[in-house]
Amino acid sequence: MKKLISVILTLAMLLGMTAIAADDEIKVLLDGERIKFDVQPIIENDCTLVPMRTIAEKLGAEVEWKSPNVFIIKERKIVMLSIGSKDMSIDTFSDSAQKVILDTPPIIVNNRTLVPLRAISEAFGSDVQWDGETKTVTIATKKNEAPMLREYKILNGRLKMSEINDWNVNEGFSGSDTRIELHKNNSYIMMTARELGCMTAGDLTADVNNLGYEMIGEITSQNDIEFVCIFDETSDTDYRKKYLVKSNDNYLILIDFNSELKDLSINDIEKEVRAVMESMKQGELKLDISAQSVQLDYLTINKPEGYFANLEYGTDFDGWRIKKVVSSEVQNAPSISIYYGYEPTYDELYKGSKPYKTVKSKFIGNKIEWLLYKEDNYMQAIYKDENLYYHLYAYTQDAEQQQEFIDLISTIELNGAGKGGKPVIYLYPEKEQEINVKLDLDGKFTFTYPEYNNGWTVIAKPDGTIISGEKEYSYLFWEGEMLNFKPDFKEGFVVKGSDSAEFLQKTLSEMGLTPKEYNEFIVYWAPQMQENEYNKIYFAKEEYEQTAKLEIIPEPDSVLRVFMVYEPATADTVLQKQEIKPFERKGFTVVEWGGYLKK
Known part of the structure; x- marks a missing residue:
C-alpha cells in the first residue's frame, strides 16, 4: 500500500510540473501570427530571450557570424552583438554607430544562440508589448512607414550600390551587366552597370580620353568615388545619360540611366542618380576581372x-x-x-x-x-x-x-587560373550540433552541394553525417574558379603518372587523412593525373587559405586543409622535396581536401 501511495504521489507531482511548464510557456506573436521556436524562449533578469536566427529571419533580416561577434543585417542597418556581452551596436551608415547596453547578454542554450527579443525587435523599428498574465510578447512591425534604405549587389557582388527604397525594384542581369529597374506608379528609372575590365590610368580625365569618350560637365568627387557624365541624349520626352565612375578601389564602371519624362521631371531623376552615386562602395567579394x-x-x-x-x-x-x-x-x-x-x-x-x-x-x-x-x-x-x-x-x-x-x-598568355576541383569539407563535431560554414572565395562558385546560400547552416554528427534541410550528406562540396590563385612550384614532388594512386595514398595518409577520406580523393584525382607521363605536385597552404578563407561557427578545435596543385612535367623536372607535416585530430575536427590543375 505504501508503495502504491508513493507512486501516486510521484505521478501527481510530475503531472503538476507538466501543467506548470505549459502555463509558463512564453508565446511570441509577430503581427498577429505566433512564432514557433525549436528552443523555447526563456526569461532572464525580466528579459525575454529567444533563438536569434529564427527571430532575425522573421523580421526579414540575415545573420552573419564573424567570431566572436554576430551580425544581424537588414537592408541598411547592422546590429552587432557578442555572446556573453551586454554591449550592442546599431550601425545605419549615416552617422556613428549607436551603442546600446543590454539588460541581459546573448547566451547559448542547447546549441542555439538566444538574444534579447525586445532589443532586437526595436532595433529594426518594431513595437514590442508584454502581457504578464498570458506570458505573451506581441511584436508589431511598422509596415506602413516608408521603408529604410535598401542595398543592392552590383556586378556579381564586387561592388555594392544602395538606393532609397520607396520604389518597386526589379533586379537582374542583362548579359554580364547588372540591371536594376525602379518603378513607382507609371514611372520607371532603368540603370545598367557595366564593369569595364580595366583600372584607372591615374585620373578620370585620362580615363575618359583613353576610352574614347567625351567629358560632359565637371568631375564630381565624393566618398572616394569620382564620376563624370560622358553621354547625354536627354530630350523633352526621354532622359538618357551615361556616367563613367572610378570606384574607390580604382576600377572603372559605366552606368547608364534612362527613363521617360512622362510623370517624372529631370530633377526627380537626377535626385535618384545622385543617390546611386553617393551610395556606391566597395563590396567584400571581387569579380573575376582583375587588373592583370x-x-x-x-x-x-x-x-x-x-x-x-x-x-x-x-x-x-x-x-x-x-x-x-x-x-x-x-x-x-x-x-x-x-x-x-x-x-x-x-x-x-x-x-x-x-x-x-x-x-x-x-x-x-x-x-x-x-x-x-x-x-x-x-x-x-x-x-x-x-x-x-x-x-x-x-x-x-x-x-x-x-x-x-x-x-x-x-x-599575351592564358590567365594561369584554373578551377578548384571537388574541394569537400568533412565536419566531425564531438556531439550533434548546428554548424555554420562560410567560404570567402576570391573568385566565383561554379557548383555547390548542398546549395551555398551565403553559407551552409547544417546539423553535423560525430560520425561525419551532415543534415541540411531534410537531406543527408557525407560532406559539403564546392567547385569554383580562382582567377587570382597563383601557386608556385618552389617545392613539391615529381611523380610518374602511373604512380599517382600509390603516391597519393602514402602522402595523404602521412598528412592525416583517414582511409575513407584519402580513397575518395584518389578515385577523383588519380585517373586525371595518370593521363600525364609525369606530374609536378605541390600541396598549397597559405596561398590557398588566402584565396578560400574558411570560417566555421562554432570554431573547430583542429582543422586540416589539403589542397593539391599539379601540372604536367617531364622526367628531368627537378623540385625541392616538400615537407609533409602530420595532423593531430582533437575535439571538433574539420577536414577539407581538394585539387587544382594549373593551366
Missing part, C-alpha cells in the same frame, strides 16, 4: 603590362580592345581589338587590297598568321579555339607599329 586579366565567357588572358582592356559589344561578336595606358595629352594610343564568335567574314582582301606581307606568330601559345596591309596600315589574324573563332585586328600608324602589335600579342 581580361575575362570573357570563353577566354581569360593575362594583359600585357602597360595596357588595359576596354570591353566592347557588337551585334555579331563580343570582345574587347586592348589599349595602351597613356596620359590624357597623348592621342592615338595603340590598341588592338579581339572579338570572338562564330567564323567571321575573313579573306585575304581588305578594301580590295591584298596583304603586302604575312607574318607567323603566336596568340596565347598557339600559332597564328598575321596579314599586313598598306591600306590604313591594317592588320588581322584569326585564331580558332574549339567551336569559336577569335578575330584579332588593328589599325596602326605605320609598319613599325604593326610589328609592335605582333610582338605584343605574342606575349
